[in-house]
Amino acid sequence: MSPTPTRALSPGAVPKEAVGAQLRVLRKRKGFTLKGLSKVSGVPLSTLSKIELGQAALSYDKFVAVARGLGVDMAELLQPGGQGEQIQFAGQVLKARVNEQDGYSSDNYHLEFLFRDVHGKVMTPLVATVHSREVDDFTEFIKHPGQEFAYVLSGAVTIQFENGKRIDLKRNEAAYFDSSIGHVYLTASRTPARVLAVCSDH
Numbered sequence: 001m002s003p004t005p006t007r008a009l010s011p012g013a014v015p016k017e018a019v020g021a022q023l024r025v026l027r028k029r030k031g032f033t034l035k036g037l038s039k040v041s042g043v044p045l046s047t048l049s050k051i052e053l054g055q056a057a058l059s060y061d062k063f064v065a066v067a068r069g070l071g072v073d074m075a076e077l078l079q080p081g082g083q084g085e086q087i088q089f090a091g092q093v094l095k096a097r098v099n100e101q102d103g104y105s106s107d108n109y110h111l112e113f114l115f116r117d118v119h120g121k122v123m124t125p126l127v128a129t130v131h132s133r134e135v136d137d138f139t140e141f142i143k144h145p146g147q148e149f150a151y152v153l154s155g156a157v158t159i160q161f162e163n164g165k166r167i168d169l170k171r172n173e174a175a176y177f178d179s180s181i182g183h184v185y186l187t188a189s190r191t192p193a194r195v196l197a198v199c200s201d202h
Contacts, residue, residue: 013103013104013105013110014078014103014104015054016051016054016056016057016058016104016105017054018054019051019054019057019058019077019078019104020051020052020053020054020055021052021054022076022077022078022079023048023051023052023066023077024052026070026072026076026077027052027070030070030071030072032069032070034048034049034052037066037069037070040069041065041066041068041069041070042065042069043062043065043066043069047062048066057104057105057106057107058077058104058106059106059108059142060109060111060126060142060144060199061142061143061144063077064144064145064201065144068201073119073121074113074116074124075113075116075117075118075119078104078113078116079116079117092118094115094118096114096115098112098114098127107131107132107137108130108131108132108137108138108184108185109128109129109130109131109132109185110128110129110131111126111127111128112126112127112128112129113125113126114126114127122200122201122202123198123199123200124198124199124200124201125196125197125198126196126197126198126199127153127194127195127196127197128185128194128195128197129192129193129194130155130157130185130186130187130192130193130194130195131187131192132184132185132186132187133186133187133188134186135160135184135186138184140182141161141162141182141183141184142182142183142184143162143179143180143181143182143183144179144180144199144201145179145180145201145202146179146180146199146200146201146202147176147177147178147179147199147200148176148177148178148179148183148197148198148199148200149174149175149176149197149198149199150169150174150175150176150177150185150195150196150197151172151173151174151195151196151197152169152170152171152172152173152174152193152194152195153171153194153195153196154171154193154194155171155187155188155189155191155192155193155194156168156169156170156171156187156188156189156193157169157185157186157187157188157189157193157195158185158186158188159175159177159183159184159185159186160183160184160186161177161181161182161183162181162182162183163181163182168188179199
């Protein structure tokens, strides 16, 4: 795979070192060894170790797998030290502004999780800034249980699937697909594309 250049941390992004430290806290609180968490989440032990040491970033599917394995909401992985009030969704009507959200950056995407402090969600809404242009920028296709909706806010994207299918989207175009099929988002414009994605976990 060709290497992806290291990107500067986006403003408001939660550092991967902080997420790694929070993962270690949650893992120990739940009574898991690295080997045990690897077994229940399906994430390789070596990958978990690198994430805890701040040497690697979590992709979305790894977020889902690790959170499920720990029995916690993904939001807890993005709240180092347990900071922030946790909101239970039942009976709530909520509003958020995208530019006020802390994000999380990997080599391929910058992810801004909406309503990350809300527990009990059946959907995960997020805004992704897509940097990568080639499938080879990824070490593997991303896959996770559920369904996924994508709407292009700016630029153009190609969603490439591991089965050879692809969807090309321009601004104001949308896609809906089975997210258990391996997939990656690629920017097809001169600048990074921005996509609103809504993921369900079942």
